[in-house]
Amino acid sequence: MALSLGRNSSPLVTAIGVTVALVAIVGTQFLGWEWGSGQLVPTIIGVVAAVIAAFVVLTRRG
Numbered sequence: 729m730a731l732s733l734g735r736n737s738s739p740l741v742t743a744i745g746v747t748v749a750l751v752a753i754v755g756t757q758f759l760g761w762e763w764g765s766g767q768l769v770p771t772i773i774g775v776v777a778a779v780i781a782a783f784v785v786l787t788r789r790g
Contacts, residue, residue, distance in 0.1 A: 741784055748777045 751773060755761035761770040 744780060748773070 752761075755770060755773070761767060763770060763774065
């Protein structure tokens with residue numbers, strides 16, 4: 729899948745992104761999760777997603 733930055737993403741990165749998006753949609757629509765509401769699960773998922781994204785960006789640059 730071509731990204732807007734002109735790079736190709738691996739199937740693993742695409743799968744992780746789709747999974748995180750699905751968890752976020754299900755969590756907000758059916759479980760009442762809200763960012764910044766003090767709930768632990770959505771905060772942990774957000775932090776893990778940010779760490780994975782930072783790792784992918786840093787490993788692709790170097």
